[in-house]
Amino acid sequence: MLHIPAVHTVFHKEMLFEAMALLYDIGTPLKSQFVSNGLNDTYSVETNTGKFILRIYKHLWRAESDIRFELDLLTYLKNCILPVSYPIQRRDGEWLTELDAPEGTRYAVLFSYADGAGKLNVDTSQAYGSAIAQLHHAMDFYEPKHERFALDAAHLLDEPLRAMLPFLQHRPNDVAFVQETAGRLKARLAEAANGAYDWGVCHGDLHGWNVFHSDDGSMTHFDFDCCGVGWRSYDLSVYLWDRVHGRSDSESFEDECWDAFLEAYTKERPLSEQDLAMIPVFVAVRQLWLIGLHTGGSTVWGSWQDDGYFDGKLKFLAAWVKAHNL
Template sequence: MLKLAVNHSVISSDALVPVIHDLYDIGDIAEVRFLNNGLNDTYLVAASEIKYILRIYKVNWRSQSDIEWELELLHHLYVHGLPVSHAVMKKAGGNLVEIAAPEGQRFAALFTYAEGGHSDTKESSSLYGEEVAKLHAAMNGYQCRHDRFVIDLDHLLKEPLQSIKPLLAHRPEDFEYLEALSKLLRSRIETVSEELERGMCHGDLHGWNVHFHNDSLTHFDFDCGGFGWRAYDLAVFLWARVRGRGKDAFHNEMWDAFLASYQQHKALSKHDLEAIPAFIAIREIWLMGLHTGNAQVWGAWQNDHYFDTNLKFLREWCAEHAIA
């Protein structure tokens, strides 16, 4: 019988029930349900009186230091009154759980549950903008004790291109376009970098990492967060609303509500505002690198249609905003 290497295993929900019961003081567990094989594996944990979310981090995605940075940041935000899903303490203390999976050591953490769901209205966008401004302000006071990757141009452009290149080997002209565009985008941001606000960022503020409930919200999933440009952090919200909606979609009413509310609580410089179109193109390249870089786990579904769609958006966006 062959014994082969494993890229990714899905931990049994049934096997997790007694483990979570022993590790955490959350009462009887009615159910553990596997929800999502995303950047990490997500499970719903239904205890007797309250729900939680269990995240099991993938091997070779985040280091232990990266994860501890995230959990400590969430604790900082929670104790300062920010509405965030944060890690639950184990009975024995600490937040991290180590799992000996077939593919190697994995880490897990249990998080408080974010009530509510997604909303994409002007009202919810306005509330989100206000709360993101408060989030950025609160993160300014976070003193990091752990190493964490930085959201810089190597992270956003260089590393993604390395992942994209093998899957575009049969389309050399398209890869040459991405290389040339990345150089142009790097130059544009480097030219004004000293004028742009930098600080701790969520990294993934597309609007689906927040749940709205009644007149409040809860932030979650800081897995892509790190130290970077705040204009990039904000640009992700607009990027999620203009992809596939036409090259002239910059004036999006949800974005207008979000940005106006953000600036009522935290002003942006003209340099930050002017950098947002470039950061949207950068985000698209980062996403392509994310998808191709995880093909060994998610599958190599990044086919010609995928690249046609993404490159079309990039070309139209950059032409509309005089980037290329």
């Protein structure tokens, strides 16, 4: 019999929540689902006391201190009476549960359930922009208690490039384009690292689908897995990036949802002209970060990053940097 090491484990959901019910005061599990295999594994469970979300962090994806930073931030935001999906402590007061997986130790965290659904239109974009301004304002006063990586040039550009370039070796023209573009973008980030730009704790993944809207107009923010200290203009740029990436001409880069989002945000929390000017730069940075994320995670998600994938991703990047003279 061959023994082949595993790189990623999917746990038996019923047995998983039987174990969680012994650790957390959640009642008796009635129905559970394996929701998604994303950056981490997400499970949902319905018990006789309510609904909950369990996230199991992938092996080596986040260090323990990184996770504790996220959980402490969410607890702080909850205490600020902001609508977030927050972590739930175990009966013994601990936040993390270590799981002995074949690939190594993995961390599990139980979260409150986010009611509502994803909804993206001009009205929700406006409400979301205002809500993110409030989130950033609260984060201005947060004092981290745990170490975590920064959303800086190393994280947003250097690490993604190391992951993606081996996938492009048969496309030398694209290697040159990516390296030249990344070099120009990195120079812009270096200029913005002088302390004069809005820098603070960020959500890191504000693409508009990490928030659920309810019929009464309320919303719940969730998935702070990409949070960290960084440029606030990067945080905002992710919303614009989600609206335009995949488009390939400058005329299609205008977007009313983005306009509504930014107008609502700046009405609550004004941004300097230099911070606003960095947003198109960060859209391009985000596109490279995404490619690096996909290629770097190929051992778990599969190597579906083929020529068609790169054709589409790099076509948008080329059109965007040309339209904005980056």
